[in-house]
Every structure is written in structure tokens, then in C-alpha cells.
Amino acid sequence: MISKIKSLKLAALAFATVIAGGAVADTIKIAGWGAKSGPLRSFGVNSEAIIKAAIDRVNENGGVKLADGSMAKMSYDYYDSACNAEQGIAIARKVASETNALIGIGPTCSGVAAASFGVFQKKVGDSSDTGLQMPLLTDTAVRNGLAKISQWTFRNTPNEPDMYDKLFAWIAKTNPEIKTIYGGTETNQGHSAGTYSKVIVQAAVRHGFEWVNGPIDEVSGKIGSGFKNVLSSSSNWLMEDTNFSVQARAFKKSGADLFIVSSHPFTTCGFLKELSRMKGMPKMMVGLTSSSSAEVMKGCPKQAEGMIIPTSFAPITAAAKEVAALAAANGGSADLHSAAAWENVMIIKDVIEAVGITGDPSKVKEERAKMRDGLEALETTEGLIGKVTRVQDEGEALKPFVFVHAKNGNWEVLHDPRK
Amino acid sequence: MSVGFIDILQSLIDGILFGSIYALIGLGFTLIFGAMEKLNMAYAASSIGGAYVGLGLATLFSLPLFLVFLIGPVAAGLISILVYLVSFRLIPSTNHLGSLMASIGALFFIDEVIIHETQGSPLTFPELGIFAEAYFMFGDLGFRGDLIFIMIFGLISMGVIIYLLYYTRLGLATRAVSQQNVAARLCGIPIHTINISTFVLAGILGGFAGCMAAASVGVISPLLTIPITIKGLIAAVIGGLGSIRGAIIAGLMIGGVENFFLLVRGVNERDIYVFLLLFVFLVLRPNGLFGNEINRD
Missing domain, CATH: 3.40.50.2300 (Response regulator)
Incomplete structure (x- = not known):
């Protein structure tokens, strides 16, 4: 009995030592x-x-x-x-x-x-x-x-600057018929608007694509250059918007070869549906990284068909x-x-x-x-x-990344820039 | 991009058509205000909540998706009853501020429930069948089929509500409760039943508007609640609280103004002008377009 009590005391002491410090955790x-x-x-x-x-x-x-x-x-x-x-x-x-x-x-x-x-x-x-x-x-x-x-x-x-730089370099090389660009973003969403105005449009300009209405002041292709002018030259919306008629019409009217749609899934789908309804789809579309999600494929697979997005994850x-x-x-x-x-x-x-x-x-x-x-x-x-x-x-x-495009209701790998 | 006359006209048309949704929500606000002289701030949240319930039940039981447009309004009517019970029935009728605050609480509560149940993700919402893809061109001007449908529905709703209010016993009782609560009670009119009926009617209308708003973009998201609440409320105030035709006309007007300024001033300034319009009305015409006379000091 006494030995049992001793054992218990020793065990308690060991436990207390561990608790008190100097021991490893489990x-x-x-x-x-x-x-x-x-x-x-x-x-x-x-x-x-x-x-x-x-x-x-x-x-x-x-x-x-x-x-x-x-x-x-x-x-x-x-x-x-x-x-x-x-x-x-x-x-x-x-x-x-x-x-x-x-x-x-x-x-x-x-x-x-x-x-x-x-x-x-x-x-x-x-x-x-x-x-x-x-x-x-x-x-x-x-x-x-x-x-x-x-x-x-x-x-x-x-690294979005790297991703979009490579994407537009690839588009310029493989689709020489694409010359002009136009776009829009959710202005009240930091990632959408920031990446759009500071990164995506700049990458496009850097690789020789022309803004459809002529060059935007101060936009040189350098990251962030003239980003406020990019936003004011674009047709934008808010994250909670449901009516995209004015924006879709501006996109259609621009007649650009390539549209940049920099938004998260909710408004991406709303906007694309309006654009599709107006029969304003362009030759090519580039989207925001965050839109390469299952939500877009659930919400508007038909309208997103062909949209190209660089992403650091694909199965x-x-x-x-x-x-x-x-x-x-x-x-x-x-x-x-x-x-x-x-x-x-x-x-x-x-x-x-x-x-x-x-x-x-x-x-x-x-x-x-x-x-x-x-x-x-x-x-x-x-x-x-x-x-x-x-x-x-x-x-x-x-991070390594691939270019995916919406095809038949899925995001499929279009090109792997590492190859 | 240069803005031409056709662009302006088109933006006004699109805006007015889309304003049908604001009109329907404004109609609900005004109905409840007309009956109780109180604002139910949770109204648009109940409407969107109903649309969510409709979508959820249709998905859960694999029902035909068109039933969302039937279940949604019914569910919104039921949610409205709950809102009435917790935000109005349980609060002394003289405590207007208490009811207002309780309904604001109900708004955020419903919104949070939706966010938690859906993980905040936008959900695909069934579109209005043949109307969704329909797009009519008249010369250079385009008209969305689904929005025309919503507008026609809004006008029919207005007609039905006017009929109910002015040509039925329920409407007579509702007007009596609205005009002299105590006298109506002395005449044997069950005021709580009448109030619940008003909430249910407004809820059904709102549920339909919620379904329409979601169907017009093909997705439903908790992000819809606050903008629709604000625009619907503005429609009700500009139209004149308690005025049915006022809510409809103001809703359409807000849609047009919103789209016009979106075109000419961009998205970041768009709402400034809508709120400015509200401010102008509150200062220069506080009773709205068709509201009852409001005495000023």
C-alpha cells in the first residue's frame, strides 16, 4: 500500500516537473x-x-x-x-x-x-x-x-505580378490577333481593384496590348503606375451589385479583343451573364486569380467558358x-x-x-x-x-502556377508555363 | 468612353426596369408603415431569407426549381410573422423606437443566420426560365425579358394591393386600424390579426422580390440584403410612406437615377446621388411624392 502511494507521489512529481517546464510537450x-x-x-x-x-x-x-x-x-x-x-x-x-x-x-x-x-x-x-x-x-x-x-x-x-506577366507574355505570343484590352473591377474589394489596376492591366500594357480607347495617362506597364487612371478609365462595379447593365454595355461598346474581369465569383457571374445576354462576349477574357473557384463553375459555367486565369492550384x-x-x-x-x-x-x-x-x-x-x-x-x-x-x-x-480556362463546366489546365 | 444620347436612354431604361425590385421592396415597407405607422427594417432581410428558404427546400427535396418562386414568397410571409411577433407584438405599441431597433436587430439576425447556413457563399439561383435569356431589341435600345416580367408583376401587385385595401373587408379593417387604432379595436376589429395579415401580405410580396432580385443575377448572396433594404426604404420615403403608387413610382425612379449616375459619374459616385435625392425630398418635400401631409414646425 505504501509503495503504491510512493509510486503515485513520484508520478505526480514527474507530472508536476513536466508542467513546471524544462520538459517537452506532447x-x-x-x-x-x-x-x-x-x-x-x-x-x-x-x-x-x-x-x-x-x-x-x-x-x-x-x-x-x-x-x-x-x-x-x-x-x-x-x-x-x-x-x-x-x-x-x-x-x-x-x-x-x-x-x-x-x-x-x-x-x-x-x-x-x-x-x-x-x-x-x-x-x-x-x-x-x-x-x-x-x-x-x-x-x-x-x-x-x-x-x-x-x-x-x-x-x-x-505572386500575382509574376503570374499575370507570364500570362500576358504567353497570350501575346500565342494569340497575335489579340491587340486591344478593356476591363473593370469591384472597386470596393481591395484585392480585386488593387490587382486589376496595379498588376493585371500593367502586365497587359507591358506586353504590348493597347487600351481600347488609347493609352491611359501615366500607365507605363510598371506595377502600380497610374493605377488611379486605370480605375477611372474602366467600367467598374461594387461587390454587392446585382445590376451590371451599364458596365456590360460599356464592355461591349469598347469592342476590345480581350476583356479583363477582375472580381470575385458573386459579381463575376452576374456581370458575365449580363454581358452574355447582350451578346457582348469578346474574343478572349482574363479573370482574377480568386475567380478560378468552384463557385464560378457552379454559378455561370456557360458564360465563363473560355475565361483564362493563372492559378497556383489545380488538381x-x-x-x-x-x-x-x-x-x-x-x-x-x-x-x-x-x-x-x-x-x-x-x-x-x-x-x-x-x-x-x-x-x-x-x-x-x-x-x-x-x-x-x-x-x-x-x-x-x-x-x-x-x-x-x-x-x-x-x-x-x-509559387509554381498554371493557366486554367473554363471549359465544359470545369477549370482545365490550358498551359503550364514551366513546360 | 464617350456617352451618347442612346447610352443615357438605355441606362435609364435598364435602371427603371431594375428599379422594379426596389419598387416591390418599397411597396412592402410602405404597406407595413401604412398599417402600423412603424418601419420594419427587417423587411428586405425577410424577403431574401424567404428566397433562401425556397432555394434550400427545393434543393433538399429535389423539387422542380420553379417552385422556388412559390416557396420563397410563402417562406418570406412566415418569416415576416416571426419578425412581427418579436419586433412589434411583444413591444408596447407606443414604443416606436423600440420596434425600430428590434427590427434592425432582426435584420442583422436574419442576415447572420443566412451567412452561417450558407457559409456566406453565393448560391446559384434558378433564373426566370425563358425570360432570363430573353433580350428584346428596338432599334438601338435593349430590354431585358426578366426585368420586364418583374416590372409587370410589380404593377399587377400594386393593382391587387389597392384592390385588397379599398374593395375588401380586410382592406377596410386594415385602413381602420391604420387610421384609428383604438376606435378600430372598439369596433371589434382584431388589430393583431390585421397587422399579421399585413405582414404576411408584405412578406409574400417581398419574398417574390427577393427571388426576383436573385434570379436577375442567377445567384443569391447575403450581400443583397443591405443594399436592397436601403434602396427599398428610400423608395418608400420618396414615394411617401404609406403611399402604394408612390413606392412603385419612386422605386422605378431610384433605379433610373442610380443607373444614370452610374453611367455618367461612375460606380463610386453612383449612390451619392441617390442619397442626395433622398435628402432633397426630405428637405423640400418631406411627405414624399404622394404621402400624407406632414406638418412642419
């Missing part, structure tokens, strides 16, 4: 956040579904190897930032200061990313800067150049096909945004194993710094459709 926590409410809720739902699938996969394979060689399971909490900057900032602060999460994944919206990256410490080791010191690896927010806001923020998002490899199936099984869908969440979990696992993490809650600050250094040191990572090159000094990624 669970490594990560935090995710994205829009799980509001009109862009599907983005957060898709990301969470894929984070869950990826963590399940890691745990099924034994977990993640810690510094002492033991294995720990991974777990996650997912928070709703609702595409709201204040909410995103509050979550970043909460996760960094009140949880033991080693690293974050998120957010969904570029506006939230732009605001919340600003509360992280800008330069590592700057003692005068009391900003958050937790690494963050973004899966979705795609607006150009956000990661450089802080040395703690990294992104595994596609063209066994791994990508598997992730697409797992996403569906978890109540989400895999697209260029959410599929990055899978890659992020795998990157995090690899970095944990490479830098030697103990998971000891008392060392969370130190280990977050180790994770940051580990992420910064990465030169390449394994992506679902190919190797991803890290732009180390900017915290950004150069």
Missing part, C-alpha cells in the same frame, strides 16, 4: 485565423478544412519530431477575423500574448493582413519596437508585397488531387488560397523538426523566434503542384 499548437463570417466566410471555412486535414495527416503519420527526438501531435485553434481589420488585429494580439501557439496561419483578406502585419515587430531584435513577436505564415491574403511589413510575417501566396498532381478530396471531405474546397494552408502546415512541421523545438510552454517566446529564423532560412519548399521558391529577404513565395 502537443504543438498552431493558430489559424481567417474570415469565417461575413460574405467571404467560405475562404475561412476552406482554409480551416484544409488545416484540419493537414494536421490530421501529420498526426496519423506519428506527429512532429521534437528536439529530443520524441514525437508530439499537432493541434490548432481557428479564429474568425471576419475580413475585418480590427478583429484581425485583436486576434493576432490575443494569439501572441494569451496562447502558446508557436505560429499563426492566416488571415484571409489582404486588408486585414495589411493592418494586422503592422502590429508585429517590424525588425527582429529591435528592442525599441514592442510589436508582436510571433511568426505568421499567410495562406490567403494575396495583395502584392504585404510580407515585408514585418520580419515576423511570411506568406505562401502566389494536376497526385498530391493536389488528394488535398482536393480531403478538403471536400472536411466540408471545404481546395483552391489557390486554401490549398496553401496544407503547404503551410507541412512547412511548419519541417521547420519545427529542422530548428529543434521542445514545445515547452515556458520557452514559447524563444521558440517562436527559432521558428521565425527557420522560416526565413528556407530557400525552397514543397508545393502541391511543384517546388516553391522562397524570396527570403521579403518573406514571400514564388
Whole structure:
């Protein structure tokens, strides 16, 4: 009886030692956040579904190897930032200061990313800067150049300037009959309008395509040049609009060879239906990366037929096909945004194993710094459709991508620029 | 891009046709205001909610999609009853602000329920069959078949409601409740039943408008709720709260004004002019186009 009590005391002491620190953890926590409410809720739902699938996969394979060689399971909490900057900032602060999460994944919206990256410490080791010191690896927010806001923020998002540059180079080469362009965007959606005016139109101009009404002032083809003039020269709408008659008529009247439609699925379909009704379809259409989704194929497959979009995700490899199936099984869908969440979990696992993490809650600050250094040191990572090159000094990624087009109700690969 | 006379005319035609949806929603606002002298801010949300329920049930039970246009209005009528019970029936009739705030709460509640049930994703909505693709050309001017259908429906609705209000016992009772609540009660008119009837009637109308709004773009999204609420409310105010023909005419007018300024000033300024129109009416003609006289200090 006495020996039993002794054993129990020893066990309790060992447990207390582990709890008190100096021991390894059996669970490594990560935090995710994205829009799980509001009109862009599907983005957060898709990301969470894929984070869950990826963590399940890691745990099924034994977990993640810690510094002492033991294995720990991974777990996650997912928070709703609702595409709201204040909410995103509050979550970043909460996760960094009140949880033991080693690293974050998120957010969904570029506006939230732009605001919340600003509360992280800008330069590592700057003692005068009391900003958050937790690494963050973004899966979705795609607006150009956000990661450089802080040395703690990294992104595994596609590089749209590169994608559209290659796309228009390819179009110019393979479709010499396409000369003129015209377009429009959702002006109250940061990604749609920003990418349209600063990236897509510029890429087209750079490769010799002409704006249908003559050159736009200050637009040289350089990223961001004269972007306000691009917007004022275009026929635009708002994200919540349902009537596109004026815009569709302007597109039709322009008579351009190529239309650029830079919007998310809801208005993309509404606009294309109006254009189709007016029999105003052009020779070629280019869309926004975010529109290469299942929603467009459900909403307006006939009208979107032929639309070309560059995307960093397509089920063209066994791994990508598997992730697409797992996403569906978890109540989400895999697209260029959410599929990055899978890659992020795998990157995090690899970095944990490479830098030697103990998971000891008392060392969370130190280990977050180790994770940051580990992420910064990465030169390449394994992506679902190919190797991803890290732009180390900017915290950004150069992801492989393909050009897809809408064909018979599906997004099919039209061209792989790597070939 | 240069704007010609035909462009202006076409934008006005398109806008007026699309304004039919604002007119139908404005009609609902005005009906409820006419009966109770209270604004039901959750009206457009109930309408969109009904369209969602219609779509959900049709999908769940694999029903023919045209039934969405029947189930949706009925569901909107039922949602309207709920809104009446929680935002009006349970709140003292003299507490106008309380009902207004409760209905704003109901608006956001319905919107959030929709967002959570659909994950906020736009859903494909059945189009109006042969009307959806129909596009009629008269010279250089084009007319959308589905919007013509909606406009005709709006005008028929107006006729039916005027008939119900002025030529039936229900209408007589509704007008009595509207004009002198206490006297109507003393005459034995069941005012809550009359109010519920008004909500159901407005709800059915709104449900149809919600289905039409979604059908006109082929998708339904929670993003529709707030703009339709605002434009419908403006239609009701400009038309004159309580005026049926006013709501219809103002709804069509708002559609035209909105599209005209979209053409000439662009999307970012479009709504400024619609709100300016509202402001002008509130200052210069506070009783709207056809509303009852509102005394000013």
C-alpha cells in the first residue's frame, strides 16, 4: 500500500516537473485565423478544412519530431477575423500574448493582413519596437508585397505580378490577333481593384496590348503606375451589385479583343451573364486569380467558358488531387488560397523538426523566434503542384502556377508555363 | 468612353426596369408603415431569407426549381410573422423606437443566420426560365425579358394591393386600424390579426422580390440584403410612406437615377446621388411624392 502511494507521489512529481517546464510537450499548437463570417466566410471555412486535414495527416503519420527526438501531435485553434481589420488585429494580439501557439496561419483578406502585419515587430531584435513577436505564415491574403511589413510575417501566396506577366507574355505570343484590352473591377474589394489596376492591366500594357480607347495617362506597364487612371478609365462595379447593365454595355461598346474581369465569383457571374445576354462576349477574357473557384463553375459555367486565369492550384498532381478530396471531405474546397494552408502546415512541421523545438510552454517566446529564423532560412519548399521558391529577404513565395480556362463546366489546365 | 444620347436612354431604361425590385421592396415597407405607422427594417432581410428558404427546400427535396418562386414568397410571409411577433407584438405599441431597433436587430439576425447556413457563399439561383435569356431589341435600345416580367408583376401587385385595401373587408379593417387604432379595436376589429395579415401580405410580396432580385443575377448572396433594404426604404420615403403608387413610382425612379449616375459619374459616385435625392425630398418635400401631409414646425 505504501509503495503504491510512493509510486503515485513520484508520478505526480514527474507530472508536476513536466508542467513546471524544462520538459517537452506532447502537443504543438498552431493558430489559424481567417474570415469565417461575413460574405467571404467560405475562404475561412476552406482554409480551416484544409488545416484540419493537414494536421490530421501529420498526426496519423506519428506527429512532429521534437528536439529530443520524441514525437508530439499537432493541434490548432481557428479564429474568425471576419475580413475585418480590427478583429484581425485583436486576434493576432490575443494569439501572441494569451496562447502558446508557436505560429499563426492566416488571415484571409489582404486588408486585414495589411493592418494586422503592422502590429508585429517590424525588425527582429529591435528592442525599441514592442510589436508582436510571433511568426505568421499567410495562406490567403494575396495583395502584392504585404510580407515585408514585418520580419515576423511570411506568406505562401502566389505572386500575382509574376503570374499575370507570364500570362500576358504567353497570350501575346500565342494569340497575335489579340491587340486591344478593356476591363473593370469591384472597386470596393481591395484585392480585386488593387490587382486589376496595379498588376493585371500593367502586365497587359507591358506586353504590348493597347487600351481600347488609347493609352491611359501615366500607365507605363510598371506595377502600380497610374493605377488611379486605370480605375477611372474602366467600367467598374461594387461587390454587392446585382445590376451590371451599364458596365456590360460599356464592355461591349469598347469592342476590345480581350476583356479583363477582375472580381470575385458573386459579381463575376452576374456581370458575365449580363454581358452574355447582350451578346457582348469578346474574343478572349482574363479573370482574377480568386475567380478560378468552384463557385464560378457552379454559378455561370456557360458564360465563363473560355475565361483564362493563372492559378497556383489545380488538381494536376497526385498530391493536389488528394488535398482536393480531403478538403471536400472536411466540408471545404481546395483552391489557390486554401490549398496553401496544407503547404503551410507541412512547412511548419519541417521547420519545427529542422530548428529543434521542445514545445515547452515556458520557452514559447524563444521558440517562436527559432521558428521565425527557420522560416526565413528556407530557400525552397514543397508545393502541391511543384517546388516553391522562397524570396527570403521579403518573406514571400514564388509559387509554381498554371493557366486554367473554363471549359465544359470545369477549370482545365490550358498551359503550364514551366513546360 | 464617350456617352451618347442612346447610352443615357438605355441606362435609364435598364435602371427603371431594375428599379422594379426596389419598387416591390418599397411597396412592402410602405404597406407595413401604412398599417402600423412603424418601419420594419427587417423587411428586405425577410424577403431574401424567404428566397433562401425556397432555394434550400427545393434543393433538399429535389423539387422542380420553379417552385422556388412559390416557396420563397410563402417562406418570406412566415418569416415576416416571426419578425412581427418579436419586433412589434411583444413591444408596447407606443414604443416606436423600440420596434425600430428590434427590427434592425432582426435584420442583422436574419442576415447572420443566412451567412452561417450558407457559409456566406453565393448560391446559384434558378433564373426566370425563358425570360432570363430573353433580350428584346428596338432599334438601338435593349430590354431585358426578366426585368420586364418583374416590372409587370410589380404593377399587377400594386393593382391587387389597392384592390385588397379599398374593395375588401380586410382592406377596410386594415385602413381602420391604420387610421384609428383604438376606435378600430372598439369596433371589434382584431388589430393583431390585421397587422399579421399585413405582414404576411408584405412578406409574400417581398419574398417574390427577393427571388426576383436573385434570379436577375442567377445567384443569391447575403450581400443583397443591405443594399436592397436601403434602396427599398428610400423608395418608400420618396414615394411617401404609406403611399402604394408612390413606392412603385419612386422605386422605378431610384433605379433610373442610380443607373444614370452610374453611367455618367461612375460606380463610386453612383449612390451619392441617390442619397442626395433622398435628402432633397426630405428637405423640400418631406411627405414624399404622394404621402400624407406632414406638418412642419
